Amino acid sequence: MTMLLAAPALLLIAVVFGWPMLRYAWLSFHADSVLTGLEPVANGGANWLRLAADQRFWLDAGQTARFALISVSLELLLALAIALLLHQRWRGRGAVRALTLLPWALPTTMMALGWRWIFNTPYGPIEVLARSLGLGSLDLLSTPSITWLVTVFADVWKTTPFITLILLAGLQSIPEDLYSAFRLEGGTPLQALRRVTLPLLLPYILLSLLFRLAQAFGVFDLVQVLTGGGPAGSTESIALYAYLNGMRFLDFGYSATVMLAGFLLLTAMILAGTLLLKSVGLLRPLDR
Amino acid sequence: MTHESMTRGRITPGLMTRRSLWIALLLVWSLAPMLWQLLSSFTTADALVNDQLSFWSRWTLNNYRDLLSTDPPFWRYLLNSSLVASLTTLLTLMLAIPAAYGLAKLPQRLKGILRTAVVGAALFPYVLLFLALLELARTFALGNNLIAIAIPYSALSMPLALLLLTAAFEALPNDLEDAAKLEGLSLWQRLRWVLLPLIAPASASTAILVFLFAWNEYPVALTWLSRSDLLTLPVAMARIAGSSTYSVPYGTYAAATVLGAIPLLVLVLVFQRQIVSGLTNGAIKG
Numbered sequence: 001m002t003m004l005l006a007a008p009a010l011l012l013i014a015v016v017f018g019w020p021m022l023r024y025a026w027l028s029f030h031a032d033s034v035l036t037g038l039e040p041v042a043n044g045g046a047n048w049l050r051l052a053a054d055q056r057f058w059l060d061a062g063q064t065a066r067f068a069l070i071s072v073s074l075e076l077l078l079a080l081a082i083a084l085l086l087h088q089r090w091r092g093r094g095a096v097r098a099l100t101l102l103p104w105a106l107p108t109t110m111m112a113l114g115w116r117w118i119f120n121t122p123y124g125p126i127e128v129l130a131r132s133l134g135l136g137s138l139d140l141l142s143t144p145s146i147t148w149l150v151t152v153f154a155d156v157w158k159t160t161p162f163i164t165l166i167l168l169a170g171l172q173s174i175p176e177d178l179y180s181a182f183r184l185e186g187g188t189p190l191q192a193l194r195r196v197t198l199p200l201l202l203p204y205i206l207l208s209l210l211f212r213l214a215q216a217f218g219v220f221d222l223v224q225v226l227t228g229g230g231p232a233g234s235t236e237s238i239a240l241y242a243y244l245n246g247m248r249f250l251d252f253g254y255s256a257t258v259m260l261a262g263f264l265l266l267t268a269m270i271l272a273g274t275l276l277l278k279s280v281g282l283l284r285p286l287d288r
Numbered sequence: 289m290t291h292e293s294m295t296r297g298r299i300t301p302g303l304m305t306r307r308s309l310w311i312a313l314l315l316v317w318s319l320a321p322m323l324w325q326l327l328s329s330f331t332t333a334d335a336l337v338n339d340q341l342s343f344w345s346r347w348t349l350n351n352y353r354d355l356l357s358t359d360p361p362f363w364r365y366l367l368n369s370s371l372v373a374s375l376t377t378l379l380t381l382m383l384a385i386p387a388a389y390g391l392a393k394l395p396q397r398l399k400g401i402l403r404t405a406v407v408g409a410a411l412f413p414y415v416l417l418f419l420a421l422l423e424l425a426r427t428f429a430l431g432n433n434l435i436a437i438a439i440p441y442s443a444l445s446m447p448l449a450l451l452l453l454t455a456a457f458e459a460l461p462n463d464l465e466d467a468a469k470l471e472g473l474s475l476w477q478r479l480r481w482v483l484l485p486l487i488a489p490a491s492a493s494t495a496i497l498v499f500l501f502a503w504n505e506y507p508v509a510l511t512w513l514s515r516s517d518l519l520t521l522p523v524a525m526a527r528i529a530g531s532s533t534y535s536v537p538y539g540t541y542a543a544a545t546v547l548g549a550i551p552l553l554v555l556v557l558v559f560q561r562q563i564v565s566g567l568t569n570g571a572i573k574g
Contacts, residue, residue: 001475005390009383009446010402016443017409020420085310096311098560100318105556105563106549107504107522113529114325114545117538123337125324157321162567169568211411218413221506225526239415239507246419247511259416266413 021263027256034250047257056233057241057258061265064237067148068216071155075212076205078156079163084193086164087171104161112225115154116141144234147227151235154222159215163208170204171197202282210270217266238262322549328542336538351543360517362547365524368434369503370551372520375438376502377495380449383442385491388453389479403454410447415507417444422511432515440508445498452497452569456490457483493566496559503552521548 028047030040051057086097103111118124119140122131130138140150174197182192220239223229229236229244238258246255328336335346355362391399421440430436460483468482484491506522513519519527528544556563 002390002393005386006394006402007387009387009450012383012439012443013406013409013446013450016417016421016440017412017414019424020417023420023423082314085307085314088307090307090311094560096315097564098557100314101556101560101563102322102549102553103318105500105504105552106322107506107525107552109506109522109525109529110545110548111321113525113541114321116529117328117541118321118324120538123538128339157317161318165564165567168564172568214411214413218415220415221522221526225529239413242416243418243507246422252419255419259419263416 021260024256024260027253028260030253032251032253032256038250038252040253043253047254050254051257051261056236057238057261059233060236060238060241061262063148063235064217064219064239064262065265065269067152067155067219067235067237068213071152071159072209072212072216074152074156075160075163076209078160079167079208080201080205082160082164083167083171084197086168100164101161103158106158108158108221109225111158112154112222115150115226119150141227142231144232147231148235151219151223151226154226155216155219158222159212163212166204166208167201170201174200206277206282213273214266214270217262217269238265322545325542325545325549328539329546331539331542333537333539348539351537351539352547354537354540355543355547362524362544364517365519365521366547366551368518369521372434372437372441372509373499373502375435376441376445377499379438379442380445380498381491381495384446384449384453384494385484385487386479388450389457389483391450391454392457403451406447406450410451414444418507418511421508425512431512432518434513434518437509437512438502440512441502441505442498444505444508445501448501449494449498452490452494452566453487455569456487460486489562489565490569492559493562493569496555496562497566500552500555500563 027040029042029044031043031046032038032040082100086093086100119126121127121137121139121141124140126140127138130136138146141147178196178200179192182196187195218239219237220243223235223237223240224243227235229240239262242255242258242262245251245258329351330347330349332341332346332348332350335341391402394402424440425431425436430439464482464486465478468478473482503520504522505520506526509520509523510526513523516527525544525548528541
């Protein structure tokens with residue numbers, strides 16, 4: 001009976017999350033594009049062979065992984081500092097907490113639009129500031145070696161509050177007594193951070209790491225609006241490439257292949273990361 | 289608390305000003321980009337590209353006037369987003385609350401398996417689903433329909449809703465429901481009159497997080513909605529950006545950003561507590 005109550009919700013999840021994966025698996029062995037009149041025609045492993053030799057895909061995969069790893073690492077460091085600050089007791093803390101949450105609550109596309117104006121060459125404020133400092137033009141949105149850092153920056157700005165909240169929850173779960181005891185034994189605040197706070201915060205750090213890495217690996221909204229994947233494809237992500245294949249080149253078979261491959265790469269990355277953390281003993285505190 | 293207590297008795301004026309400095313820095317970091325948009329939205333197109341203009345000739349309301357006189361006017365997108373987000377929240381809660389109750393009552397083992405699956409779905413970068421969802425929309429003629437889009441949205445926010453609400457049901461003492469059962473209350477009555485009021489805080493947290501998700505969702509809306517009077521706010525924003533990089537009306541942009549941010553500003557300031565407890569409970573119990 002109780003299972004029956006859960007059935008509609010679970011069914012909905014199964015359809016919306018499970019069906020696409022099955023469908024992609026099937027589509028990835030079919031040609032389904034304008035060339036086939038948008039009808040799926042079995043083509044063996046042609047899509048997968050094409051993927052293996054597709055430099056653009058592997059470049060995008062590397063760029064996506066780079067984006068995810070760097071932005072999530074920065075977010076974690078920044079969030080830790082902010083969480084420590086917001087965890088202290090001071091007047092107006094509630095209001096500041098709410099205000100720092102705002103970047104996370106705004107639609108990504110909206111702020112991506114905002115960043116395009118702020119980083120605009122030659123009229124954006126950053127550019128104007130750089131000029132007045134005598135730095136010359138920065139061309140932040142049209143220099144392949146720099147633009148991806150702008151996307152990292154925008155992502156850090158937007159999602160740091162999310163990690164901050166998770167870490168704040170972690171900080172609140174650490175009993176005050178531990179700190180008093182540590183102080184009585186003559187430990188300094190810095191030692192307390194290293195030997196009490198960080199170890200007990202570890203589960204929260206790992207959780208936010210896992211969640212954010214998976215989400216950052218699927219980055220789409222931000223790059224589509226802020227850079228469109230450019231300049232010269234330098235900020236194109238796997239999701240954007242899959243989107244372009246499907247919606248612009250109308251090659252659904254290959255688009256499905258790219259998405260499935262992206263999902264498999266992500267899974268492999270998370271598994272590898274878990275094994276790595278396990279091998280250095282970082283996951284031991286979690287086996288309770 | 290932690291670090292303050294570490295230094296209790298040693299809180300010097302110097303330490304306090306240093307903290308104020310960090311707080312100020314944090315606020316600048318979080319708010320400066322939005323404040324810049326606010327400033328730009330009141331700046332004339334000329335002044336945006338010419339910093340030689342005198343201070344008094346820089347300001348205008350034209351950006352807002354332009355934004356509201358387009359076809360469809362900008363408020364239409366706000367309305368669409370409100371409708372979609374409200375419907376999604378309603379549908380999600382209607383499905384998730386009974387489901388979470390059912391899941392909380394399941395035997396431990398089965399619950400473990402289902403929870404792993406739900407956590408997996410919650411982690412999944414859902415943008416990868418868009419192509420198959422688009423096919424479904426075509427097959428069942430659900431495209432360009434603000435009511436229909438609430439179905440995938442509910443599904444996409446269901447994992448988080450289930451995690452939060454199942455945890456809330458599990459935290460309730462069993463005696464309570466047993467007593468209600470002895471009183472002869474049916475399952476529906478127990479849910480409606482005994483359990484629902486008790487999980488109200490968790491439901492509120494879930495509702496606000498689902499609402500935010502639906503309000504901000506982009507890839508599905510991008511592929512399901514194409515009629516310009518049906519666009520939700522994120523898609524409308526991206527469409528404005530889709531015009532050429534060089535001729536983009538940045539003042540109008542900024543005005544759009546400001547108008548689009550106001551509902552969220554209100555939402556976050558009013559429901560800050562629910563958002564925080566929702567995310568943090570999700571972290572602890574999920």
